[in-house]
Amino acid sequence: MSLDYKNYDYGTTRASADDDTVEYAIIEGIVKPVAPDANDLLFAAEWLALYASGSTEDYEIECAQRLANVVAFLELTAKSKQKKTIIAEAKRKYAKEHGVKVSQVRIKKGA
Numbered sequence: 001m002s003l004d005y006k007n008y009d010y011g012t013t014r015a016s017a018d019d020d021t022v023e024y025a026i027i028e029g030i031v032k033p034v035a036p037d038a039n040d041l042l043f044a045a046e047w048l049a050l051y052a053s054g055s056t057e058d059y060e061i062e063c064a065q066r067l068a069n070v071v072a073f074l075e076l077t078a079k080s081k082q083k084k085t086i087i088a089e090a091k092r093k094y095a096k097e098h099g100v101k102v103s104q105v106r107i108k109k110g111a
Contacts (some may be wrong), residue, residue: 005035036076038085043072 010026010033018024025031036044049071054060091105 003035008033019039038081041074041081045071045078048074049074 010023012027014023014027016023022031026033048067051067053064053067087107091102091107095099096103097107
């Protein structure tokens with residue numbers, strides 16, 4: 001599945017009246033979302049993990065659980081991207097050293 005960042009539309013309905021939010025920057029065209037790299041994902045995961053979700057009241061625990069789920073998703077996705085990058089680079093290096101096309105290089109699991 002490919003995510004369509006080129007045609008991404010946040011919309012114009014604002015959740016905040018503040019003009020110092022990322023939401024404001026997106027709506028006003030100050031920033032244009034593009035596919036995040038692993039560092040973007042890890043930055044967001046850290047930022048969310050540091051969010052103060054409050055006391056141990058049920059609502060705050062529910063909020064913390066939802067954010068914890070997203071933190072884990074972001075970190076696992078970032079690690080997956082990092083692994084794919086490392087494998088792709090190793091395949092390119094091997095192909096260059098052995099005079100073969102990258103598409104011919106296969107990685108054996110457990111190797």
